[in-house]
Amino acid sequence: MLLTFSNGVHPQEFKGWTHEKAIERLPFFEDYVIPLSQHIGAPAKSLVRKGQKVSRGELIAEPTAYLSVAYHSPVDGFVTAIELAEHPGGKMVPSIKIKADRFSAQRMSKKTINWKSLSSKEFSQQLQQSGMVGLGGAAFPSHVKFAVPDDKKCDYLIINGCECEPFLTADHRVMAEYPEEVMKGIEILHHFLKPKKTYIGIEANKADAINKLTQAAKQYPALSVEIVTLEVKYPQGAEKMLISAILKKEVPSGTIPLDGGYLVSNVGTVAAVAEYFESAKPLIERIVTISGSNIKRPANLLVPIGTSLKQVLEACGGFKSSASGESTRILLGGPMMGMAQKSLDVPIVKGTSGILALSPAEVRNFDTYKCIRCGRCLDACPMFLNPSTLGLLAKKGMYEEMLEENLLDCMECASCSYVCPSGIPLVQSFRVAKAINRERKVA
Amino acid sequence: MKKELTLSTSPFLHDSASTKWIMFQVIYALLPVIAAATFFFGLSALLLIAVSVMACLITERMFTKTRQQEASSLKDGSAVITGILLALTLPPGFPLWMAFIGGVAAIGMGKMIWGGLGQNIFNPALLGRAFLQSAFPTAITTWSVPDGRYFGLRGTNLALPFFQGESLDAVTTATPLALMKFQQEGTEWLSLLVGNTSGSLGETSAALLMLAGVYLGIRRVFDWRIPLSIILTVFLLSGVFYLINPERFPSPDFMLLSGGLLLGAVFMATDPVTSPYTSKGIWYFGFGIGFLVVLIRLFGGLPEGVMYAVLLMNSVTPLLNKFTRRRVYGHLKNG
Numbered sequence: 001m002l003l004t005f006s007n008g009v010h011p012q013e014f015k016g017w018t019h020e021k022a023i024e025r026l027p028f029f030e031d032y033v034i035p036l037s038q039h040i041g042a043p044a045k046s047l048v049r050k051g052q053k054v055s056r057g058e059l060i061a062e063p064t065a066y067l068s069v070a071y072h073s074p075v076d077g078f079v080t081a082i083e084l085a086e087h088p089g090g091k092m093v094p095s096i097k098i099k100a101d102r103f104s105a106q107r108m109s110k111k112t113i114n115w116k117s118l119s120s121k122e123f124s125q126q127l128q129q130s131g132m133v134g135l136g137g138a139a140f141p142s143h144v145k146f147a148v149p150d151d152k153k154c155d156y157l158i159i160n161g162c163e164c165e166p167f168l169t170a171d172h173r174v175m176a177e178y179p180e181e182v183m184k185g186i187e188i189l190h191h192f193l194k195p196k197k198t199y200i201g202i203e204a205n206k207a208d209a210i211n212k213l214t215q216a217a218k219q220y221p222a223l224s225v226e227i228v229t230l231e232v233k234y235p236q237g238a239e240k241m242l243i244s245a246i247l248k249k250e251v252p253s254g255t256i257p258l259d260g261g262y263l264v265s266n267v268g269t270v271a272a273v274a275e276y277f278e279s280a281k282p283l284i285e286r287i288v289t290i291s292g293s294n295i296k297r298p299a300n301l302l303v304p305i306g307t308s309l310k311q312v313l314e315a316c317g318g319f320k321s322s323a324s325g326e327s328t329r330i331l332l333g334g335p336m337m338g339m340a341q342k343s344l345d346v347p348i349v350k351g352t353s354g355i356l357a358l359s360p361a362e363v364r365n366f367d368t369y370k371c372i373r374c375g376r377c378l379d380a381c382p383m384f385l386n387p388s389t390l391g392l393l394a395k396k397g398m399y400e401e402m403l404e405e406n407l408l409d410c411m412e413c414a415s416c417s418y419v420c421p422s423g424i425p426l427v428q429s430f431r432v433a434k435a436i437n438r439e440r441k442v443a
Numbered sequence: 444m445k446k447e448l449t450l451s452t453s454p455f456l457h458d459s460a461s462t463k464w465i466m467f468q469v470i471y472a473l474l475p476v477i478a479a480a481t482f483f484f485g486l487s488a489l490l491l492i493a494v495s496v497m498a499c500l501i502t503e504r505m506f507t508k509t510r511q512q513e514a515s516s517l518k519d520g521s522a523v524i525t526g527i528l529l530a531l532t533l534p535p536g537f538p539l540w541m542a543f544i545g546g547v548a549a550i551g552m553g554k555m556i557w558g559g560l561g562q563n564i565f566n567p568a569l570l571g572r573a574f575l576q577s578a579f580p581t582a583i584t585t586w587s588v589p590d591g592r593y594f595g596l597r598g599t600n601l602a603l604p605f606f607q608g609e610s611l612d613a614v615t616t617a618t619p620l621a622l623m624k625f626q627q628e629g630t631e632w633l634s635l636l637v638g639n640t641s642g643s644l645g646e647t648s649a650a651l652l653m654l655a656g657v658y659l660g661i662r663r664v665f666d667w668r669i670p671l672s673i674i675l676t677v678f679l680l681s682g683v684f685y686l687i688n689p690e691r692f693p694s695p696d697f698m699l700l701s702g703g704l705l706l707g708a709v710f711m712a713t714d715p716v717t718s719p720y721t722s723k724g725i726w727y728f729g730f731g732i733g734f735l736v737v738l739i740r741l742f743g744g745l746p747e748g749v750m751y752a753v754l755l756m757n758s759v760t761p762l763l764n765k766f767t768r769r770r771v772y773g774h775l776k777n778g
């Protein structure tokens with residue numbers, strides 16, 4: 001029996017297009033846009049002027065608060081503008097625009113950082129300077145995540161290699177191609193966090209990754225790393241679900257995992273941390289899955305942060321010709337929690353795990369019916385909420401009553417909307433309800 | 444590259460089951476049952492079903508019109524199911540005009556006055572049937588023998604309102620359950636399984652009903668725990684009585700195969716709208732129906748208990764949902 005959590009859903013995986021495709025480096029293009037708030041927290045402050053020459057990996061914006069990270073130039077080139085530009089989240093945010101130097105080979109000198117000599121505080125400062133954030137999608141600053149306050153302890157370090165969103169294979173490729181980097185990153189984190197035990201949770205559909213990591217882990221007998229094979233089920237990669245699956249423990253409502261001694265980190269982030277300490281290369285590129293039925297050549301690409309979606313999609317052959325005349329749907333992230341884009345000019349940001357181009361046929365449009373009380377949403381919800389009741393309340397605009405139905409425990413995984421046969425926009429209305437309640441609280 | 448992108452929010456994938464698909468699966472599962480009814484009761488069966496379905500569709504349409512709702516409520520197929528199910532609970536010789544009234548009552552009183560699909564407390568088909576039972580108590584308990592006359596109408600079918608035509612073709616008989624209850628006379632196990640006994644249109648072929656149930660369970664159209672818990676409860680409970688006094692009480696297999704039990708367990712109790720949706724609530728609901736069926740059949744004044752058992756449990760469904768709420772993840776207590 002594979003380990004897993006209760007409830008959840010089994011969407012079709014669609015990973016076959018890319019899960020065996022080795023990571024390729026995307027060539028350098030001319031234009032880059034670096035929004036200064038790609039992370040959760042205060043925006044960074046630009047350190048450069050228009051016209052200034054910058055080199056690849058050079059610091060171009062500094063953190064303005066503890067919950068804020070640094071930004072670096074992805075290329076050798078010069079700054080063309082510092083102005084508002086569209087962010088994939090839909091807002092206009094201050095951004096640094098850089099034109100690449102066409103004659104540069106875009107090489108970076110390497111140097112290792114002696115992490116063993118660092119104190120925990122220095123380690124955290126280094127991470128903040130490296131611009132590191134969680135690469136799984138949330139983009140929470142890593143230096144905050146990996147700084148355990150004095151009153152807390154990290155007993156269990158859990159490395160998240162589930163990648164439970166359909167289509168996405170970026171983490172899968174990292175584990176299959178760079179298992180040593182992953183283990184190196186664990187060694188570094190282990191040094192500073194001193195967990196009793198470290199787990200790597202991987203869904204059973206990634207057998208090659210499990211084998212490679214098992215081999216690599218043998219080189220580090222002192223770390224007590226256990227690789228746990230998990231059932232393929234969505235949202236297996238959610239922090240709380242991963243903790244439920246591996247440790248059979250819940251995270252009490254209103255607390256964070258670290259309160260219970262758990263720290264969960266995405267596997268791609270761990271590999272990126274290792275890369276930074278081995279080569280001093282800050283977070284200026286990331287691995288992105290480009291997939292979907294409307295993409296000519298699906299791939300896993302190493303993409304400089306700031307490259308526009310359009311350029312990445314063109315490098316993958318663009319849309320299939322059959323798509324002309326039909327509208328296509330472009331998503332950043334997976335189909336369950338990702339965000340639809342209306343413009344292809346937005347850049348790849350630190351939190352972009354995938355670009356999907358779906359045909360209208362894939363994005364099934366359902367007639368909506370009234371709730372038939374079938375209970376499918378109750379059986380799907382990993383938080384054991386009652387999405388049917390929440391949905392009826394939302395429809396009536398009873399947002400405050402929704403709080404009594406534990407609206408705030410909803411993690412917006414979208415399993416309920418996925419199963420609802422009546423096509424009711426459940427999670428969509430819960431997001432709205434949360435936003436309205438937040439505003440009312442402030443007002 | 445195409446510029447026109449469609450915008451909306453996640454999720455962008457959806458499970459393949461839609462409400463319409465669910466309803467049509469139920470209709471498909473009912474087709475063999477309709478075929479069997481026609482085989483045993485001839486044209487009468489088809490006419491009754493047609494009239495009942497028509498009455499349901501017309502009523503649904505009238506209500507949606509007066510309420511200015513989207514006409515889409517006809518598309519979902521639920522009114523067709525109600526019509527078929529209502530007809531399946533009627534005796535073959537039932538007057539057509541009464542069946543029509545039953546259909547109107549089922550949709551009108553059973554569903555639309557509650558606010559339409561998803562809002563009603565009681566299963567509409569059973570409510571329609573209960574209405575007919577109180578309005579026309581004689582007609583609804585007049586059972587004819589399956590006689591293989593495909594085109595011969597049961598004379599009473601064409602009875603006109605207010606002319607009691609029951610004497611026209613009075614080859615009537617008692618149902619196996621009534622025989623059991625009032626004359627302590629058992630019916631052959633095999634006849635029950637095949638359906639070659641008297642009874643309402645749909646309660647005759649136990650084998651077909653079980654197959655339909657298995658199909659719907661496997662395709663995850665309905666919650667298999669509901670029929671399972673009903674059948675288990677009836678079997679075990681009546682088994683206990685049978686062991687105590689086999690002279691007085693019917694055997695458990697007879698209890699399962701006779702009367703509308705399987706029809707009720709597979710098609711009525713599983714109505715998602717009127718059954719609970721919490722895991723525990725579903726089990727309690729099934730146990731409750733099974734318990735009530737046995738109680739009514741063995742100790743009540745009626746040979747047939749399924750209808751009342753399901754309706755009674757329908758009425759406590761909102762309570763069951765409320766009191767069997769699952770503890771929310773990360774919370775210590777319920778609520």
Ligand code: SF4
Nearest residue numbers: 381410411413414416
């Ligand atoms: S209610 Fe929230 S947590 Fe539950 S399934 Fe829906 S989106 Fe996920």
Ligand code: SF4
Nearest residue numbers: 371372374375377420
């Ligand atoms: S899945 Fe949809 S139709 Fe079924 S109970 Fe939930 S909200 Fe209602």
